[in-house]
Amino acid sequence: METLLQMKNISKSFAAVKALNDVNFDLHTGEVHALMGENGAGKSTLMNILSGGISFFDGDIFIEGQRVHIKTPVQAQRLGIAKIHQELQLVPYMTVAENIYMGREKSRFGFVSDTWMNKEAAECLAQLEVNIDPSTLVKDLRVGEQQMVEIAKALNMHSKILIMDEPTSAISKAETGHLFTVINKLKAQGVGIIYITHRMEEVFLISDRLTVMRDGVYVDTVNAKESSEEKIISMMVGRDIKAMSVKNKDVLGKEVMRVENLNFSPKEGSFKRSLKDVSFTIHAGEVVGIAGLMGAGRTELCECVFGVHPKTSTGNFYIENKKVNLRSPGDAINHGISFATEDRKSQGLVLQRSIGENMSLPLLKLFSKLGFMQVQLEKKRWVEKIRQLNIKTPSSKTLAGALSGGNQQKVILGRWLLTNPKLLILDEPTRGIDVGAKSEIYKLIDQLAEQGMAILVVSSEMPELIALSDRVIVLCEGRITGGFLREDITQEKLLMAATRMEGNK
């Protein structure tokens, strides 16, 4: 195996913050090299430097022994570096082939030749053993398929170095399996792959070597075969922590919410999935998990309960046995329901405003008198939550956008805890956040349940759901296809229910 890439003594500062300090990284041909670290460890910055997203930094980059200058994404592309983004970067209203050849369209007599591009793209996809018609519009593909298109695009540009940033965060188990087959194929062709993920089990499945970073500093590189999950976690956090929570549960409290015959049919053209006849109850002090594959309708279920889709959903909601109308998020909040969305940046926070203002959003009425904000009053509550949730920030006036993912999630939790809810809905509460913050959030969920709050948790990570929930409801294509109590939840059972198709119920 020869060295494909070397990054030597890379340093980068943003204003006064040192994001990277003297980091070294190397990659061999035909190797999968996992890059690990908590959020804010500097992984993304390092990869941005490699893919030309950041043009000013200290240090040297060598590709196949040659010193190279990477100042723009185009230069990185020319050097054979491709990045598969966490959020896929395809144009939804163009075909698969057009996306693969974007910027490099083949033309005849000045006109783009679709026939040629479709034929070539089909070959390219066949190489990856993906069965997608190149003339389909990208918007009609599933996320896993879109990812394959991105990989096909990278290969088509003869990339030697492939950066994959959380490639499995949005795809199903089956698609993950397929992705791994493709990765192994690429390895055999001599492509070097840098693999970023928070999922420990994947790392040991797929990677050859592991590099751990912490707080912008290089910690160590180890062979995957000679390491273990615990070792890596302790390298990442710099201390030993227990990865999962253990809970002890006693009797159920009174019923907090009952949902009967919830039906949801999204508007034409919406990306939302429909729900059919969903009914469930949740009690005080109970943690109910919602399992299911991507597109099973989990987020839609949360949204309907929170009053987001009053016009397109029907069903009866009872809170503490009283029938309620939930026609808007405001209604839901007034009835003691809180909802921390899956996507913090696009649906949760106002990034250019302060942490405190973000926390106050649902409570503006409570914190104001005759329309004027009572800043002293709210500030007391902000400080209280910052302390309770251990949010790492210089002050409550810091802009929400300046925080790391884990701390942003805590700000959102702080916001909803301030409303003192009876029912707290958490959609993917630990997605994309680091191990340390994860375990804090698990602990918090346990604590809140103990204090009598009802908590509904959606998660794609089965071990997480199993560890947290007293009961798990499984959704598949908008229907409930299974319900399991704590003592008999297993990953196999959940998966069976989650993949049960319509008809064989």
Place this chain on the structure above:
Amino acid sequence: MKQLQIKMGNTISKNNIMGSVKKVQSVFGLIILLIIASFVCVKNGKNLFLDWRNIMNVLRAVSENGIIAVGMTMVILLGGIDLSVGSVLGLVGTGSAALMMNNHFGFVPTIIIGLGIGCVYGLFNGVVITKMKMQPFLVTLASMSMARGIARIWSNGAGIPLSYGDGLAPVQFEYLQIRIGGLIPVPAIIFVAVAIIFSIVLNRTKFGRQIYAIGGNERAAFLAGIRVHRIKIFVFMICATLSALSGMIHAAQVSQGGPNDGIGYELNAVAAVCIGGTSLAGGKGTIAGTVIGAVILGLLDNIMGLNGVNSNLQLIVKGLILILAVFLQADKQRD
């Protein structure tokens, strides 16, 4: 006045570091302009600029645009835009002149109806934008044309000259353009009052928080229980009502209600807002910045006017200054 603005800037910027950097920048631009003005406007040993009367003239001249720009700031903070402000100014200017001269309305009814027209007009803009889910740019482009049409029908296409006295327009209306103590123009006082009121609204009230939240992240605001549509409609109503107020001041200042007045005012207002550091993407900006932006534009006019710069050339210079200001304030944080 100058000191007042800088003081306002300080109190507001305390909780917004980015904002203060930008505000300092526009204050800086203002100071440079003032220095330039004090030196280049000297003729025959006499400083034409540093003259109380001239400075008050500048303030009087920026008032109409400034009042509109305050409303525009709030619309732009929401991520919207209101192109109808100039026509609403023309409509209400014409309408109030017609009411007083043709229908012999008194002062108070005229003011109430004038502001009411603005209110209803903003309600129309806001409702169409939110309930029919249409782009503010298109809706207000359409309503800009409609307001102009209504104004021309109302006055049969001709200007309605104002004269005061018995059987004519009420004398109080003339107060909208007089100078107190022969020096301080009433429009400038109204402008400053409007700016202070809405600065407080944005910074100290629940409504202000809601505007910033919607402009910064509409989805997050909605999911936090904020009634997004209601707030948006209300902001469009404020903007149109301030345009109406400006329209009546305009009519008083030019002593006529002209159905063709206010053409291009929407651009001046947007320019003042942008020079003042408010982001067209929404969520970021202050009234203090807008006040400075409006004054900068007024100073440019004044300096070039005093030096006899060709008026067409003035337009070009103003355009270049706008580009420069927006370039200097662009968010360069993102590498």
